[in-house]
Every structure is written in C-alpha cells, then in structure tokens.
Amino acid sequence: MASHVSRPGALPTPATPLGRDGLAALLARPGEAVIALDFDGTLAPIVADPEQARAHPGAVPALAALAPKVRSVAVVTGRPAEAAVRHGGFAGVPGLDHLVVLGHYGAERWDAATGTVTAPDPHPGVAAVRAALPGLLRRTPAARGATIEDKGFAVAVHTRRAEEPAAALDALGGPLADLAAGHGLVVEPGRLVLELRPPGMDKGVALTAYVREVGARAVLYAGDDLGDLPAFGAVDKLRLDGLPGLLVCSGSAEVTELAARADLVVDGPSGVVDLLAALAAGR
Numbered sequence: 001m002a003s004h005v006s007r008p009g010a011l012p013t014p015a016t017p018l019g020r021d022g023l024a025a026l027l028a029r030p031g032e033a034v035i036a037l038d039f040d041g042t043l044a045p046i047v048a049d050p051e052q053a054r055a056h057p058g059a060v061p062a063l064a065a066l067a068p069k070v071r072s073v074a075v076v077t078g079r080p081a082e083a084a085v086r087h088g089g090f091a092g093v094p095g096l097d098h099l100v101v102l103g104h105y106g107a108e109r110w111d112a113a114t115g116t117v118t119a120p121d122p123h124p125g126v127a128a129v130r131a132a133l134p135g136l137l138r139r140t141p142a143a144r145g146a147t148i149e150d151k152g153f154a155v156a157v158h159t160r161r162a163e164e165p166a167a168a169l170d171a172l173g174g175p176l177a178d179l180a181a182g183h184g185l186v187v188e189p190g191r192l193v194l195e196l197r198p199p200g201m202d203k204g205v206a207l208t209a210y211v212r213e214v215g216a217r218a219v220l221y222a223g224d225d226l227g228d229l230p231a232f233g234a235v236d237k238l239r240l241d242g243l244p245g246l247l248v249c250s251g252s253a254e255v256t257e258l259a260a261r262a263d264l265v266v267d268g269p270s271g272v273v274d275l276l277a278a279l280a281a282g283r
Contacts, residue, residue, distance in 0.1 A: 011278045012264060014246060018239055019263020022246035025218040027282065030069045032217035035279075036207055036231070037272070039077040039084050041224030042250040045269050046191065048160050050079075050149050055088040056269040062276035064095035069280065071216050075101045076203045078188075078195060078227060080152045081110040081117050091115060104153035105197070106206025122153050123198040125183030130155050132179060142171035154197035165192050190225045204230030211238065220279075222248035222272055223258065232261050248275065 011027075014020050026033045037043055044053045067073045073096070077084045081103025085091050090099060090112060101110040108119040130150060137143045137157070145162035148155060157176065162168035169192055180187045180196045188195045188202075203223070211219050219238060221231050235245040249262035250272050259265050266275055 011275075014263035016263045018244075019246050022218065022220065022239070022244040022263065025244035026220060026246060026279065029217060030279075030282075031071060032215075033070045034072050034074060034211055034214060034216040034219045035066060035070055035276070036074045036076050036210070036219060036221045038203070038223035038225070038228050038231075038250070039075055039079060039088065041191070041269070042222050042228075042272055043075065043088060043269055046224075049147075050156075050158070053087050056273050058273040058277070059269065060089050060093055060096075062273050062280060063090075063099065064093055066276050066280035067096050067098045070098070072210075072214050073099045074207070074210055075099070076106070076206055076210075076221075076231060077101065077103055078105055078151065078154065078156075078197075078203075079103055081108040081119075083151075085110050100210070102206045102210060104151065105201040105203055106209065107153050107201055119153075123184070125180075125185045125198070126153060126155060126196070128183045129179055129185060129196050133157065136175055136179060137172075140168075140171055140175060143168045146172065151195075151197075153201070154195055156193050156195040158193045160192045169194065188227055190227050195227070202230040203228060204232075204234035207231045208234045208238065211243070216243070218244045220246040220248060222250055222266075222275075224250035224268075225258065228258060229261070232258070248272070 043059045044055045047053050081101045084101050096112045099112040110117045133148050137146055146157055146159045146168050159165045159168035176194050177187050185196045186199045221235050232247050235247055239245045247263045249259045249265045250268050251265045266272055
C-alpha cells in the first residue's frame with residue numbers, strides 16, 4: 001500500500017524501497033532532477049467541462065518555488081500545449097523559465113523560456129473521426145449527454161455529463177474502437193472518457209524522451225488516470241537502468257490501478273501542491 005501525505009508542509013516517506021531511493025535522489029541532487037506532472041486531476045481538479053478546468057490556486061506558486069532548484073519541470077498532458085498553458089496560468093510567471101509543457105502526449109511542446117509551441121502536422125485520421133463522431137453519438141441512445149472535446153491531435157468523448165456515465169462509456173467502447181481502427185487511430189480509456197488518437201502517442205514515450213534529452217539523473221512523475229500508466233511504466237524502465245524515480249498518484253477512487261502502482265498517494269491536486277511545496281522547501 002502506497003504512503004499518503006498526511007500533513008501539509010511535510011515530506012512523506014514513500015511505501016516502496018524504489019520510491020524511497022527516488023525521493024532521496026531528488027533531495028540530494030535536485031539540480032539533476034525532472035519533475036513531471038499530468039495536468040487534469042493532478043495540477044487541476046477534474047470538472048465536468050474540460051474548458052472550465054483551472055490549475056489549483058497553489059500550483060503555480062509551488063512550481064515557481066521548485067522550478068529554479070531542479071533541472072526542469074515538465075507538464076505532460078493529452079491536452080493541446082497552448083490549452084494547458086492557458087488553463088494552468090503558466091505563461092510569464094517569474095521562476096518558471098525551466099518549465100515545458102509536452103502537449104498531445106509529447107506531439108506538441110511549449111517552452112516557457114521562449115513562449116512558443118512547436119508541433120508536427122496532425123494525423124489525417126483525426127479529422128475524419130472528428131467529422132464522424134456527432135453522428136455516432138446521435139445513433140447511440142445510451143450516450144445521450146456525452147460531449148466531444150476536440151484536442152487538435154486527438155478527439156475525446158466524455159461521458160461525465162451523460163444520464164448514466166458508466167453505461168454510456170460501456171455503450172461507446174465498441175463503436176469508438178471500430179471508428180478509430182477504421183482511420184488508423186487507437187482508443188485510450190480514462191476517467192469517464194474515451195480518447196481517439198494516433199498510435200505511438202503516450203506519456204511514457206514523451207517522458208522517456210524528455211528525461212534523456214535533458215540528461216536528468218532522477219525523475220518524479222505524478223498522475224491520476226489510466227493515461228498516466230505508460231508514464232509509470234517509463235519510470236519503472238528508467239529505474240531498471242539505474243535512474244532513481246518516484247511515482248506519485250493524485251489519489252482518486254475512480255482509478256485504483258494507478259494508486260496500486262504508485263510509491264506515494266496524495267490527496268488530489270491539493271496533495272500534489274503540498275508535495276511540490278515541501279520539495280521546494282527541502283523538507
């Protein structure tokens with residue numbers, strides 16, 4: 001069972017030996033560490049309308065205090081990079097020069113030092129799926145109330161607003177898988193969401209590439225959803241290669257698998273903020 005943060009301002013003890021080694025390495029050599037974080041559910045509370053999501057009020061101050069002390073802070077998200085920057089309030093913040101946002105699972109990148117976004121051309125299947133989804137939802141009675149989120153490089157269907165969210169998710173699983181396969185895409189499940197995106201795009205690939213790019217000697221990754229499992233797997237592989245790492249779950253009763261894999265479980269975005277602040281203070 002992973003440890004939980006029990007009191008603000010204090011650094012907890014991870015439940016696993018590998019987690020304790022990861023935390024020790026972060027504290028001993030912060031300038032060689034990457035702090036990587038999911039956005040929704042980790043830095044920002046989950047809300048019914050993704051456009052209304054905003055970072056926890058303490059997130060930016062905690063990141064600004066921590067970022068100058070580490071190699072880099074990376075926000076790794078399925079959202080477009082620009083949307084995460086806007087909803088997070090990351091632009092123009094003193095102290096966040098070492099922050100990057102790896103949007104669309106690493107397909108896009110925003111760098112705080114330049115304020116620019118770099119990205120490749122989108123997969124052609126995304127446009128086809130985007131056009132087909134409204135009709136598919138209309139033909140699926142159980143999906144009444146489900147909403148579509150256009151992410152540019154991917155398209156997500158949220159069932160949180162459906163009359164029966166879990167039933168809508170189940171009803172849409174097969175049709176969305178068929179639609180995605182027909183256009184060369186894959187379906188990634190999450191917390192009452194199914195995302196259709198190109199294969200090979202995941203947080204594990206993005207995190208591994210970034211850790212190697214900056215020459216990090218330690219890594220922390222915090223997430224809350226099934227889409228974060230590839231990043232957890234990437235940290236596991238990095239640890240096998242001798243790079244210390246700490247896996248943090250932004251606790252949710254909806255995603256028990258992530259909590260079971262974590263070295264440390266915190267109480268949602270507020271717990272993540274407390275952890276970041278404690279790391280910044282070196283407690």
